[in-house]
Amino acid sequence: MASETSEIELVFTEDTQLTKCMRIRALSLQQKNSKPQDGEKILKANEYIYRLDFSKQKLKFLWWTVHLKTPGKVVITGTSQHWTPDLTNLMTRQLLDPSAIFWKKTEQTEVDCNEADAQEFGERLCELAKIRKVMYFVLTFADGVEPSNVKCSIRFKA
Template sequence: MAAEAGMLELPFIWDEQLTRCMRLRFQSLQQKNTKPQDGEKLLQPNEHVYRVDFIQQHNLSFLRWNIQLERAGKVMVTGTSQHWTPDLTHLMNRQLLDPVGIFWKKPGAKEVECNEADAQEFGERIAELAQIRKVMYFLFTFTDGLEPAQLKGSIIFKA
């Protein structure tokens, strides 16, 4: 896992099962013609749930993001404050954290770009949250035709 001594690289894992479960909640509400709970976040077709498993929780300091996109497009990464259960089916908007990490790749570009300040603050917040969590969930919003199969991502900490 570690690229260099003292570094810890934790991958974002696409949680297909949880993503499917949250989509079923959306479909169920539509079929029954009922409204979601007040403030409930319903998963849109371009949103997917990812998680990071913290194999180490203490003394982590954020170093950098490692986001690779196979093609041009944009992905927004939003952390959630949901931390005790893998069931995000009833995810509330107030459980979505600020700031979000926004990563994009322009057509013909080799490198992925991001809003440095927000990405830095978001990474530091994740390092803090890692102290009290074994797992953290994220909402990835893909745009410009980008899909989960075209993304490889991890977050790198100094341990």
């Protein structure tokens, strides 16, 4: 009996609750005139937390699909963080390299990327998917791009 393989597309969805909690943490530090923990990642105004939910664990990376409605740039950085109910602070050492960087210039219709980094990052996601049902990402929007102007997904062969 031949095994079935199919493509699946996983869409990055903003985790508004987690983004909000991380912003509250930053605001709290600011109001108390405190410094973050050594190595703690504090979300900047142009950074948001997104997630991927893995419905299958054995995947082969195919490619990214990123649509930018306006010119600008989005940087997708994976985290090794396992979020817990107490919302453990995100530490910079938990950010994965390389990030996938996508951009669109004013005169372009297509989105560009650093293909080698995007490929390596996609393959790393397959490794992490073997042990995870959910993975979190920091998306950084720059040069005029905002979350409402971006759609990101990643395709795998299952």
